[in-house]
Amino acid sequence: KDETSLLPAQIVVYMQQALAIAEQGADLKTQRDLCLGLASVYQQYGALDKAVCCAQQAVETGSHLNEEDGFEASVLLGWLLVLTDQAERAQSVLQPLLTSLQSTDSPTQQGVIHNLLALCLRHQRRIREAGWHLHSALDISRGSGNQRNQALALANLGCLALDVGASLVAERFLVRSLCLFLDLQESPTDEEHVQTYLWLGRSYKDRGKSQDIRACYEMGLLIALHAKNLHSQLVVAKLLSRLYADMLLYAQSIVYYEHCVSVSRELKDKKLEGECLEKLSSFYLSLNTEKSSRKSLDYTKQSLRISIDLGKREEESETWLQVGRIYYLIQEDELADMYLQAAVKTAQRMNDPHFALSIYEEAGDVYFKGQRNRMAAARFYRDGSLAFARSIKDTHSEFRVLSKMTELLMSQGEQEEALQYAKLAVEIAGQTGVCGNERAAYHRLATVYYSQQQHEMAENYYVKSLSLGPPVLQHPMEARYYAKVYSRLGNLTLHELKDAHDAVGYFQLALAAALEDHSDPKTLYIVYMKLAEIHGNHMPNDQLCQVYRDKAQSLIRALADMDSSGADPQVLNAAGRRNDQNRETWLDAHVGNTERCGVTPAPRPHMTHTTPEDYSLKGPAESDCPHLDVSGSETDTVVSQSLSESNLSGSFDTAKEHISDSSSTTDTYQNPTDGKDSEFDSDLSMPSQICTDHTGDFTGAMGNRDTDPDVQDEENTPTRESATADPTESGGQKQAESRSSDTSVSEDGEEKEVYL
Template sequence: MTQRGVVHNLLGLAFQDEGRTRRAAKSYLRALIRAREMGNVRNQAVSIANLGHLTLKSCMRQSARGYLLQAVRLYSELQASMETDMELIQVLLWLGQALVSEHQLVHSRLCYEMALMFGLRHQHLHSQLQVTKSLCHFYSSVCPNPDACITYHEHWLALAQQLRDREMEGRLLESLGQLYRNLNTSRSLRRSLTCIKESLRIFVELGERDKVAEAWLGAGRLHYLMHEDELVELYLQAAIQTALGSEEPSLALKLYEEAGDVFFNGTRHRHRAVEYYRTGAVPLARRMKALRTELRIFNKLTELQISLEGYDKALEFATLAARLSLLTGDHKQELVAFHRLATVYFSLNMYEMAEDCYLKTLSLCPPWLQSPKEALYYAKVYYRLGRLTFYQLKAAVIVLHEQVWRCHL
């Protein structure tokens, strides 16, 4: 009878994998009936847990929670062993998912942490790995908590090191570097740099050239944030040279743009972005016919020159961006490009050209308002057009006064 119950559970799993939900449910129920007839508590727990997982995948949240809670209670009646605790870990993970879907975050966290406790009790690395992944996801996406997220990523890293999985270790160091960087304190930035440099060594060892290039760039970005300017260019150039050596133009283009972004998004030496954008990224984008990338870079160059009050250069870049935007066939891209061009013309006191560009942007807007942001944009553009009209009238009055004065002479 016990064997028949096991067979029904296995059949249920097979049907579930094939997406035959009803057949799977019937098999699990038959397995449960057999287990109850035999008084086999463990098989009852397994059958009910399988039913819970099936209903969870079918989005029947309340039923799933009920089944899984019942399975946990049955496991608690059993004598503890490594085998049953490993099964209980899986049930707790499913229960955690069910509780998350019902927004019971405190209870779901408790399930995940209990599951990890059982994995730690038996020093079972693979179960700890499974649970730690769930906890990292929980604290990064479900219930964001940067400190807890870092703690569990550090544990995940320790597990990868014990398993001697160098690829996993490298990617976790990369993730930890980003998490520490987001904290943006002097101490966290230093720790982030350590993680990135350790990941760099691993990626070099594994021969992952794209990851090596990104690690060089990440280190350069961190040196910039830490005001260690003498090292920034060194690391950025190493990133670009690595990317160029990979014979993957798309990687080199990405790295040139991101190297420029280090300065563009910063507060110091912003003019240095021009070299990476104009002499590095733009030629590659043209060679690859990456129209949207080229447009995005010219938009950045325009914005940069406006902020630096280099309006003549800004006009050059804004004009190129406007021409490129017409080729994309994307009205939103056209609107952005022509708005920037209008801003440059306005700053250069070229009011007629500015007016033409602002009117062009309005023609690209939808005929009816779709959001408060659009209403605000309309208001700003019409306000600017009103100022342009005022300046033109003022200029006309001045000219008229000059003509009248000359007539009197």
Template sequence: QEISLFFSVESRSSRCLNSQLQEAARKKLWALESDDRDVCALFKELSARLVCTQAQEHRFLLTFKTLEEAWKFSTYLTLGYVGRCLEQLLFDQEYWLNCALMEDTEIRVTVDEDRLATIYIGLLLQEGNFFSRAVPSVWQGEQEREEGLQLCKNELIHVKNIGEESKWEGMSLLTGRRGLVSVTALEPLPDPFYQWFLKNYAVSFGISQEISGTASQPIVKGRCTATEDHRGAAHNELNFSKGDSIEVIGFVIPGLPWFVGKSLSSGSIGFVPTRYINPEACEPLGEGLVFLSEEEKSSLLSIPYNGDEQHFITLFDDLARTDITSVYRLGEVNFDTGKYLTMVCLSLPEAVLRSCKDIQLSWEEINGLATASTSELSSPGSESAPATLEDIILEKVDDFDDPKFFIDLNAGHMEDADVFDPILTFLNQDSYVPSFQSFYDLSFSFLNSTFYGFSDEDELVLYLETCRSWAKKTHSVWAHVRLCFLLGKLCIKKIKFSQARVYFEEAMSILDRGFGDLPLLAALHVNLASIYLKQNMKHKFSSLLGKTVALLVCLPGHSFNSENELEVMMYVLKEAIAVGNAPLEARVCFLIVKLFLQLGKNDEVLPFTEHLQCLITTLLSPDTSSVPLDATPILSYLYDKKYLPNIALASARLFVPSVLKGAPTPIWRAGFILQNTSKLPGSQLERSSIPALACFYLKQALHFSCKSKAVPTQRMLCAILSRMYLQHGVLDGAVCYAAMAVTLSRMMGKEEAFESSLSLGWMYLLNSQPGPAADIMWQILHSLHRTDSVTQGGAVHNLLAIALKGEGQVQKAAENYLQALHKAKETGNKRNQAIALANLGQLSFSRGASQLSELYLLQSAQLYAELQGSEDLEMELAQVLLWLAQAMVNRQKVEDGKLCYELALVFALKWNNLRSQLHITESLCHFYSKVSPNLQACITYHEHWVSLAQKLQDREMEDNARQTLSQLYQALGTSEALRQSLDCTKQSLRIFIDLEEPVKAAEAWLQAGRLYYLMQEDELVEMYFQAAIQTALKRENFSLAMDLYEKAGDTFFNGSRNRDRAVEFYR
């Protein structure tokens, strides 16, 4: 079955359609219809199959073949990723460079949710294996007739198709019983996550009924009042009387039978039955918290180390560096900036290139200096990196004074009570102390932090067993409990679950209350419950479950001590789903995500993180301004790990940096977006290019670093933004940010100021402002007189010469180029010598001295040939060869010039430098059409030009190249050439239609008709002529229509066939 996905481009501020951008998006989609590989790749990543695009109706037609596809797509839809991904597909760089527009615009997507649900249910029925609830009116009637499986209200059933049309096999999750159930009595669970979870995390026995549903009651904290008298049946239950005030330790979660409370009259702590208190007297967790504490809200907002913002700060620092102080620049800046920049790329140090290799960052960028959005800015903070995930989740304690015990297995000592007195005294404390934390963590760190002197764990077990015996003899209860726990934990490590159960049960049997050490109490309950679950001990598990859940989910800041806790949490999540307890479901899902991340299980954690994010949006009321937990940074990291770049990028763009300590900042977001944009399918980014999409986020990062007064970070971001503007041809912006970098660098040091000043001068030159550039260079040159930096002096002379040439001071320019050449020779720097010689050659050429120019340029090319080839060097050489070709052609050395042109193209092809290829190809097309006419060669290079325009997605350039190519094919005159000419014309026609250029479209219709006439396919000639004329008449362009009638008539009149047809057109 198919489903339509509609999109509309809307303004966030006005909530109205942006018709201009809507039309631009439609045109882009229309253009993609002819080659829909990028669209298909995007929807494949979004787990949908593209049937077709319908640009005119602003929609995509999609279908799903599997349950997982429908589930994943609906998840991405709920999380807002689909619209963001379409923005990344349909908007061009002009949009991303306009930060104000981009911030106020979004693509809204709509689907028929009922139809999507129907498709999903259809796939479920087709699979014939799913979870369902009973339809009350049906199952009640059946049970009255005593037919089939006996069910309770809202009971969950696992059903399978056994081949009968009317009845399927059902298994009750409550009782575990099996039987037949009518298909009409089934109501499949609509949430795909529930279906997936219940199938993949099944347990061997049914629901305990310890947990109940909620009547929209929130999780609460604070104090409550007892509504009845209670005398605990167990020693760990709190005794209280009606009217007593009880302080809640942690949370009261509706639907759970127990919570931990403290009697304000007696001071005792124990388990409190939820049914005996009035939760309305308690206070809710606070706006936007819903299911976690304020401390927990900041604890998980850090992301795994690989996504740590320090990684991106380091990367930015590398990317901001330039070799402008040590490497000269080629000096021709008079022709089109876009072409020039492709040839004279800003070089980066090799170390930077290595660090960027896997990220493929780029220096392309942006538009005007938009005001940063105050809604997304974090408060001023430290420039240092946030703590890692492990630092935040685990409570780090100072173990300076932690005692350490030597394992002495000397036979004589084993019977000496005094030998064990220190460890028993340490372990027998009746409350939690930080030194115990190593006992309860996931990594068994007590093996290294508390005990030493043992060769293997068996020796430690023997030592602990002996300690346990002494603890029994001396009635050291707390020591006894803790030793049993440690022994049980070591048994779990060796997968000896039965032995571990014995130790844990022994500890539980002697523990009086245990609330002095809540981590120990929780660890004992959860570990024992997990073993009961593994060993299918249903009765024991059910009796322990209520209090275990209270310790596991009601106490904020729970520290996990075993991977086995996952099994208990999965069971609790199943119960929460079964009874419809949404607050508990969200709380447990949060804890599962937390534990999975600690364990580094990225594949397993993703569905739970997605579900948690979905729950957050559904649990919150529409007017809530804050959210309990924004998991988008974690999701972004996980999508990146799964190589889903569109979705990772969409997720990161949705993330709004907060003021919470430890939360990812705009620095992290900008770096992450840069990293993933270059991975998008169809991305043509070159090695050192940054996409326009990063513009807004880099500016937000800059604004954040300004508020936090992080000057080095501000400077490096200004340098990056300057380069971005440069590559996108917004040279005023490049100059502006380069000037900001100079101001900031003066607060740092002389080297930074020198580098930034040179960069600013270079930006002025590229912006055709040689005067300010010369002023800067004269100032720098004066300051360098007191130094011995030969290379830096040469770099300044070289840039000064370029500026002086721009001012028309040719003699002074030549003198400074010679000074630069002399300093390069003095240091033995062949690359700088080659650049200085090339600049002298181009200066000579500009004054008409072609012979001298050729001499300089040949020397330059020879020096480059001696250098080891790298991309930077060979792209510089390509520019030099281009200049050399021009000089040789000017001296009538046509064959030599041709060789230089084609060799330059070879280097551009070698490094897949599209812009450079384009520039050289344009020169070759001119060469073979004007200088050394060769129709076949001209066709070959125009074909390459078309190919480059397609890769660069420049429709206008592609059209111009195709029109010329069509004429060249027509000039060949062969039947095959005419057909190729017709193909080019039809491709141009499609472009004109896409771009809505009716005049050009009409001319293309006419030209196609002419070509059909030359090909003697007369039945199509008039059809194309009429299409041309109708295109003009529809726009009421009568002047154009008359011209087309006349040209159509001329085709017949001047031709050799059907000359009488001309009369009708002339008339």
């Protein structure tokens, strides 16, 4: 066996045939050895359940042999049970072994069991008992003079200290362990040595010592390179790549991930190679230059070839889609369209309408979120996503696509067709069972009517949208939305419908909302001046006109003072109201104008004291109501770029077994439409729908993009939008079956299992 690579998977077939033949005879030792061999191969490839079954069979077969032959199988079974999170069952297997060894002169075997029992107890969070077993293993190794086992026991004690947050204690154990490893250069300790450096790096990470972390990881990589251990190289290179990415040193990060690609090729693991190529592609794409984008394109095409060779249709379709995105980014639209069409055709061949729907929608999003040829998105939405959504009765996806079509047509000046889609969206919104969807749909429909100068219809649907809002403000930022919508209604009724009485009512409500938003003095100033204008020109009242002018002037003075002193903008509203200590009393005296003017819009919202994290409009379990985008942009038409960050973790074991890496694919992010701002975008925000996160904070849902509201709700059903991610990897777990070791190996200390 080459210690740097996996046994070929085909060996399992021959071993199974050999076992079947052996079971026909009476050679129990051969049967046991074959079961142990199968368990080892299954473990290398991560098939731990099958490995446990084979180990169990080996134990049962070994029970008919002498005690020494049964010991190895029992130890392997205990280890595999630890790896499969069956700590209690593992303990029940191992504890009798320790009891039986106490009357024998087998210190090394006792150390093995002490170490494995410590791992079982650590999984059960019984830290004190785990520490006792590790200390016993350390005493045994010292008594026998086994320096390697001492190093392993100290490393495991350091790992245990990391589990309880004792970084300094862990550092002392790990440094002592490394000193012992340095004297064992002739022994096969490379994986354990590497793991100890990784744990030491973790102890430094807990204390923010980035340079020390880097030194530990690089030392670990040097040891793995010297030992030609490809699995260790892969795990450490991924850690270093992530570390440099966190330090914003992307060039170094790419170098290490390129090494991961070369290692995966040496291992002849096509699946792993494809995953590494995808991550490397996303690294280059994140550099956001034409040269790096073309480099990303090259790696993505290599990944595509691997997906085709492996027959992974879903991955193939996603990779076709990614290549199309990159071609669009580098402005090769014909090639982009060709690859996007290939993506949807591949998805159609899978006979999975849900998957085909998502691929069609993502293909449309390439154009929809871009700045060129945006109308090309319509054929993917209308002929693909919308048709599939209706065929499988996915109302959430149908609503989302209708919203995108409305915004798209509005941005292209197709007002009549946009109106039809907006009306359909209102109908579907009620079927989704999500309050925010309906609210956003009414707001969008109102905006379409407003753009067509059908002002009475616009007013009607704006008011209907507001009436569906929550009665209590859940975040101060939400007040900005109300202020902007009521301001728009005030302007609309004052200048278009020529109804000053209703306009006063709307502006009074806008004022109430603006006073709650302490971070936007501009809106408050505008509302004051509009009220002063109305009472000066349309409904003469010199006293009220002067009051509003004075308040507007106080805001200007406060702004000037802030500019000269560099004061925090949050003080501006307080300064603007310093002449009116009884704001609520003043509002009570004047907001009655709303009733006198005959205006019956939605009631004035009240404020509750909640944290930003609490702000979310909850819908059914599968989706949330949209957040309100009050950042000055009416909609956020983009599902935010999702960086898929899987946990960068990996593990080794002392038997130099397989390290598996799970990675997630990443997609490109495309900038939303710029330069498509309508008049509405510059002065009003709308309900925003961001997809599936039920616990995100309010500000996370605020799009900074100024676009029409009509597609804001990338609503509650998740789309598979993802972006140029900061690639991360999770490494697999390895086990060791060396009779004279006491350690566990794991790249980040999360899974630290090892036995002697």
